[in-house]
Amino acid sequence: xxxxxxxxxxxxxxxxxxxxxxxxxxxxxYKILKRNFKTPFGEADIIARSPDxxxxxxxxxxxxxxxxGLPTEAVDRRKKERYRMMAKFWCELQKKxxxxxxxxxxxxxxxxxxxxxxxx
Numbered sequence: 001x002x003x004x005x006x007x008x009x010x011x012x013x014x015x016x017x018x019x020x021x022x023x024x025x026x027x028x029x030y031k032i033l034k035r036n037f038k039t040p041f042g043e044a045d046i047i048a049r050s051p052d053x054x055x056x057x058x059x060x061x062x063x064x065x066x067x068x069g070l071p072t073e074a075v076d077r078r079k080k081e082r083y084r085m086m087a088k089f090w091c092e093l094q095k096k097x098x099x100x101x102x103x104x105x106x107x108x109x110x111x112x113x114x115x116x117x118x119x120x
Contacts, residue, residue, distance in 0.1 A: 013062050013063075014060070014062055016062065016107075017060045017061070017062025017105070017107035018035065018036075018045055018046060018060045018062075020107055020110070020112055021045075021046060021058060021060050021105040021107065021112060021114075022035070022046065024105070024112050024114060025046070025048050025058070028051070029051045030048040030049060030050055030051065030056070031048060031049040032046065032047075032048050033047045033048055033049055033055070034046070034047040035047075037086070037090070039085070039086045039089045039090075040089070041082050041085040041086050041089065042082045042083075042085075042086060044057050044058075044059075044083065044086045044090075045058055045059055045060040045105075046058040046060065046105075047090065050101065050116075053099060054099045054100065054101040055087075055090070055098045055099065055100050055101070056100075056101045056102075056103045056116075057083050057086060057087050057090075057100065057101070057102050057103070058103045058104070058105055059075055059079065059083060059102075059103075059104050059105070059118075060104075060105045060107065061075060061104065061105070061106055061107065062107035062108070063107070063108050075104055075118070075119070080102070080119050083102055084102075087100045087102070101116065101117055102117070102118055102119050102120070103115060103116050103117065103118055104118040104119075
């Protein structure tokens with residue numbers, strides 16, 4: 001059974017990673033459309049519009065150490081497929097197709113590495 005304080009710490013770390021990513025995106029002229037967008041397929045961390053018009057679905061992965069691998073290594077095939085389904089769900093809600101891009105924000109030791117078009 002997982003320690004509740006560890007679960008709280010992970011949630012806090014994830015929230016801090018999302019906050020840093022939002023600041024990064026705003027500095028780079030992205031418009032934040034939604035945070036923690038819940039769908040039947042899961043929750044998208046951030047949905048933002050890029051300066052060049054893409055609707056970006058951003059998965060944020062934050063780590064304090066590399067003991068379990070780098071943050072980007074946690075975005076596996078299943079996670080990518082869930083994000084594809086969330087994007088489709090988003091488009092259905094918008095009642096239109098929009099150009100979509102899947103990005104990953106890797107937050108490690110308080111620093112962001114941002115990967116545009118991380119996967120298709």
